[in-house]
Amino acid sequence: MSLFQLLNGLTFAALLFVVASGFTLIFGLLRIVNLAHGALYLFGGYIGYTVAIRTGSFVLGGVGAMASIAAIGLVLDQGLLRFVRGNELRQVLLSLGAAFFLNDLALVIWGGDSFTVPIPQMLRGGMKVFGTFYPTYRLFVLVSGVVVFAALWLLLNYTRLGALIRAGVDDAEMVEASGVNIQRIFLITFLLGSALAGLGGLIGGAFLSLYPSADAEILVFSLAVVIIGGRGSLVGVGVGSLLVGLLNTLGQVMFPELAYFVIFGPMAVLLAFRPLGLFGRAT
Amino acid sequence: MTTPFSPNPSRLAGMTGRAAIVACLVVVVAACLPLLLSNYQVGLATEVLIFGILAMSVDILAGFAGRTSLGHGAIFGVSTYVVVYCTAQIALPPAVAFTLGVLAATAIASVFALLAVRTSGVYFLLLTLALGMIIWGICLRWTQVTGGENGMRGDVRPAMLLSHSAFYWAVLAGAAVVSFLMWRFVRSPFGLTLRGIRDSESRMRSLGYNVPLHLFIGFTVSGFFAAIAGALYAMFNNFVSPSTVALAQSVEGVLMMIVGGVGTLFGAFVGAAAIIALENVVSAYTERWQMVLGITFVLIMIFAPEGIIGKLRAILSRKVR
Numbered sequence: 001m002s003l004f005q006l007l008n009g010l011t012f013a014a015l016l017f018v019v020a021s022g023f024t025l026i027f028g029l030l031r032i033v034n035l036a037h038g039a040l041y042l043f044g045g046y047i048g049y050t051v052a053i054r055t056g057s058f059v060l061g062g063v064g065a066m067a068s069i070a071a072i073g074l075v076l077d078q079g080l081l082r083f084v085r086g087n088e089l090r091q092v093l094l095s096l097g098a099a100f101f102l103n104d105l106a107l108v109i110w111g112g113d114s115f116t117v118p119i120p121q122m123l124r125g126g127m128k129v130f131g132t133f134y135p136t137y138r139l140f141v142l143v144s145g146v147v148v149f150a151a152l153w154l155l156l157n158y159t160r161l162g163a164l165i166r167a168g169v170d171d172a173e174m175v176e177a178s179g180v181n182i183q184r185i186f187l188i189t190f191l192l193g194s195a196l197a198g199l200g201g202l203i204g205g206a207f208l209s210l211y212p213s214a215d216a217e218i219l220v221f222s223l224a225v226v227i228i229g230g231r232g233s234l235v236g237v238g239v240g241s242l243l244v245g246l247l248n249t250l251g252q253v254m255f256p257e258l259a260y261f262v263i264f265g266p267m268a269v270l271l272a273f274r275p276l277g278l279f280g281r282a283t
Numbered sequence: 284m285t286t287p288f289s290p291n292p293s294r295l296a297g298m299t300g301r302a303a304i305v306a307c308l309v310v311v312v313a314a315c316l317p318l319l320l321s322n323y324q325v326g327l328a329t330e331v332l333i334f335g336i337l338a339m340s341v342d343i344l345a346g347f348a349g350r351t352s353l354g355h356g357a358i359f360g361v362s363t364y365v366v367v368y369c370t371a372q373i374a375l376p377p378a379v380a381f382t383l384g385v386l387a388a389t390a391i392a393s394v395f396a397l398l399a400v401r402t403s404g405v406y407f408l409l410l411t412l413a414l415g416m417i418i419w420g421i422c423l424r425w426t427q428v429t430g431g432e433n434g435m436r437g438d439v440r441p442a443m444l445l446s447h448s449a450f451y452w453a454v455l456a457g458a459a460v461v462s463f464l465m466w467r468f469v470r471s472p473f474g475l476t477l478r479g480i481r482d483s484e485s486r487m488r489s490l491g492y493n494v495p496l497h498l499f500i501g502f503t504v505s506g507f508f509a510a511i512a513g514a515l516y517a518m519f520n521n522f523v524s525p526s527t528v529a530l531a532q533s534v535e536g537v538l539m540m541i542v543g544g545v546g547t548l549f550g551a552f553v554g555a556a557a558i559i560a561l562e563n564v565v566s567a568y569t570e571r572w573q574m575v576l577g578i579t580f581v582l583i584m585i586f587a588p589e590g591i592i593g594k595l596r597a598i599l600s601r602k603v604r
Contacts, residue, residue, distance in 0.1 A: 033405050035412070083585045088405045089351060090584045093541075096353075096534060097580025104574035213423075216530060220416040223409055258425060264417050268398050271410070275401040 003132045005249055011138040013245025014145025015204045019218055020225040021152055021237045022196030028169045028232020029189045031088060035095045036076060037197050038219030039102035044069040044198025045205030045214070046110050049117045052202075058120040065198040072102075073194025077187060099215070107212050114211035117202060141203055145241075148196070152234055165189055169232040221248070224263045228270055230280025239278060310459050317448035325447040326519075327563065331556045332451075332458040333515045338539035338551035339465055340508035345537070346546030347469050348501050349481030350403065353533045354395055354411030355509045357418035360528025362388035362513030364422060364429060367437035367523040377441045377518070384514040385507065391418070392506020393499070400498040403484070415533055423525040434524025439517050454515055461511055466548060468504060477501050509536075531573065538580055544590035553592060 023037045034040075044065040052061030076098055084090040123137045156162035164185050167175045176182040201210070204218065224244050229236030244263050251262030270278065317325045337359050345351045362384040369380035395414050402410050422429045429435065444450045468474055476497050479487045488494050517523065526532070535558060543554025558579075565575045587594035 031405075033409060080581060080585070084588075087588075089408070090588050092405055092408055093351075093537070094581050094584040097577045097584065100531070100534070100577030100580065101574050102577075104571055104577065108571070108574075216416065217420070220413055220420065223413040223416075227406075227409060227413060256424075258421060261417060261421060264414070267413070271398050271401050275406065 003130060004134065005253055006246075007129065007132070007134055007138065007142075009246040009249035010242075011141045011145075011207075011245075012249060013241045014142045015200060015208075016218075016221055016225055016245050017145045017237060017241040018148050018203060019197055019200035020222040020229075020241055021148065021234065022193035022200070023222045024226050024229065024231055024233070024237045025152075025165070025189055025196075026193040027226060029165055029172070030186050031091075032081060032190075033088070033092045033095065034076075034193070035092060035219065036099040036102060037193075037222060038215035038217075039099040039106070040069050040072060040194055040197035041201040041204070041218050042106055042210060042212075042215035043072060043102055044201030045117065045210040046106055046115070046201070048198070048202030049115050049205055049210060050110075052117055058118070058123075058202075058206075061117065062199060062202050065202040066195040067198075069198025069201070070191040070195040073191050074187075076194075077190045099219075103212065103215055106215075110210075112212055114209045115205065116209045117206040119206050135207075138207060141207065144203060148199075149234070149238060156234060161185070161188065221263070224267055226277070227267055228277055230274075230277025233277075233279035236277060236279030306463075310455070313455055314452065317451050322447045325451050327559060329447075329451045329454050329519055331552065331559050332454045333512050333519060334536070334539060334559065335552035335555040336458055336461055336512035336515070337509055337536045338543060338555050339462065339548055340505045340512065341536045341540045342543075342545065342548055342551055343465060343469060343505040343508070344502060345540060346548065347474055347481060348477040348498060350399075350407045350498070350502075351537060352399075352411040352502075352505075353408055353530070353537065354399075354415035354418075355506070355536050356530065356532030356534070357415035357528050358388050358392045358395070358506045358509045359513035359516065359536070360422070360523070360532060361391050361418060362510040363517040363520075363523045363527050364435075366439055366514045366517035367435050367521075368428070370439045371435055371437040377439055380439065381514045381518075384517065385510040388510030388513055389503060389507045392510065393503045395506065396499045396502035399502060400495045412530070412533075415528070416530060419525060419528045419530065422528050429525070432525060434522060434527075437517060437521050437523065439521055444518070450518070454519070457511070457515060461508060462549065465508060469548060473497070473500070531576070534580070535576070538576070538583070541583060541588070542591050544592040547590070547592065550590065550592055554590070557591065 019037070019041055023034065026032050026034050026037075047068045048061040048065030051064035052058055055061070076095070080094060080098060081091055084094055119137045123140050126133050126135045127139070128134075129139070154162075156166055164175060164180055168182060168185055172182055175185075200218070204214075208214065221244055225237060225240035228243055229238075229240030243266060247262050247266060251258070255262065274280070313328075316328055320328065337355065341352060341355050364384075365387040366380045366384035369375040369383050370377060375383070395411065398414065399407055399410050423432060425431075440450065444453050469477070476487065476492055479490075479492070480494055480497060484494055516527070539554035539558050540551055541554070542557050543550030543552065561575070561579065562572055565572055569575075583591075589597070
């Protein structure tokens with residue numbers, strides 16, 4: 001694998017990290033497998049695209065995507081998932097229904113054409129990395145992945161909210177019993193996770209482009225990341241994203257038509273030995 | 284959820300006399316439908332039967348082993364793909380193509396099963412979903428073989444089954460046999476073991492049952508039935524595209540199963556009829572079927588997770604009391 005392909009794999013892994021970290025936060029703390037996460041990604045991308053086109057600002061696009069997806073997350077959580085609390089299976093299937101709805105709604109609003117979020121002027125073109133010419137924007141994606149990882153790491157390990165989230169992942173009832181309003185922590189986590197999906201949509205929309213089935217594709221990758229990494233673990237998502245990102249790139253180079261299949265191998269091996277993922281813990 | 288299992292000495296192939304009569308009556312009434320309905324409606328009825336088989340195969344796992352699969356649409360679709368491919372690209376006779384399709388999809392199901400038996404609950408759902416999506420991704424991208432997004436047109440139906448009613452009768456016969464087999468399967472000692480696993484995995488394990496092996500076989504058998512539905516669908520539609528293996532297919536199967544009632548087995552046909560009828564009514568007014576499907580799913584999850592039939596039964600019994 002050449003450096004170019006390695007970088008491709010790493011940048012894809014960075015995007016996966018942004019999307020899947022939101023997924024695993026929600027999964028780990030609320031025990032909700034939010035299958036609408038892919039649809040939130042796509043919506044975030046479309047909204048970010050629209051805002052970025054209207055205002056001409058990539059940053060505003062990002063803010064708009066995150067804010068509006070957090071708002072959709074709020075409706076999803078408080079308006080729908082609230083009614084099926086405590087029943088994992090019903091939650092999953094409900095979120096799946098929501099995913100279908102959102103996907104079709106996106107098709108109504110933005111149509112079936114594919115869009116690419118405009119890249120800001122300063123990130124266009126390329127630069128030399130260890131003697132290889134590489135698109136600047138994709139390096140930016142790599143950096144954003146690392147920044148999001150660092151920010152989440154700091155949030156989870158050095159703030160009160162983070163401590164509560166970690167405690168909630170381990171035992172939500174105990175946290176509640178010690179006088180913390182866990183429902184509020186749940187809600188904040190859900191909004192944060194959704195916002196990350198929106199951010200991922202904007203970032204990904206600028207180099208993978210946005211089209212009606214992009215949500216399903218990113219969802220499969222996120223699922224693979226979480227299945228490999230284990231739920232609720234930030235390090236797990238990081239390692240899972242790297243594995244899936246690199247393997248996917250390797251697969252695309254070696255078997256372009258069967259690239260999907262290549263992420264299936266490690267998932268299978270892993271499940272045989274660690275059904276809960278590399279960093280997952282039984283509860 | 285469980286139907287009481289009462290031993291009865293006077294049985295016909297394990298069926299009580301009354302159940303056998305009811306089953307025969309249902310089949311006879313169903314067989315008379317083409318005499319009353321238009322060609323289009325007979326087509327819809329055929330579709331109901333095919334998707335009823337798919338939903339029943341999902342119910343074997345969901346209702347009797349406690350594991351909801353979101354990968355059965357993919358197994359169904361693999362069978363469809365293989366049948367269409369074999370007849371259209373390498374010109375095999377329909378019967379051979381049918382067999383190959385069922386075998387191939389059953390093989391895929393056993394691979395799914397090998398991986399999935401290690402998981403339960405939400406992880407099972409996630410894994411089957413991911414596996415199904417991988418199949419979908421391959422069907423979409425492997426353009427040389429699958430025709431990519433354009434799909435493939437086949438020449439699947441044998442000449443004697445070309446008319447709507449003839450094909451309907453053939454599918455009805457198939458569905459009757461398959462339903463009987465599934466019914467026998469879930470009532471067999473093996474099926475009872477699956478129910479035991481559903482209710483308490485640890486207890487079954489400590490009783491000495493090989494839980495993973497039972498789940499593996501259960502999943503493969505369930506996949507086999509989904510494969511039959513898929514092969515029938517190939518004959519019905521004469522066309523296959525990635526949407527046949529898409530998540531929506533699995534979701535429709537699960538939805539039909541839930542609407543008909545989890546663990547009722549034959550309720551699957553009622554669920555299939557309800558969903559297909561809804562799809563047709565909706566499609567007459569709007570192209571937004573997927574949106575309606577999503578909303579239906581959300582509403583059923585909130586208001587009637589035990590299925591429409593279960594809900595009606597609950598409402599009725601409340602009224603009676």
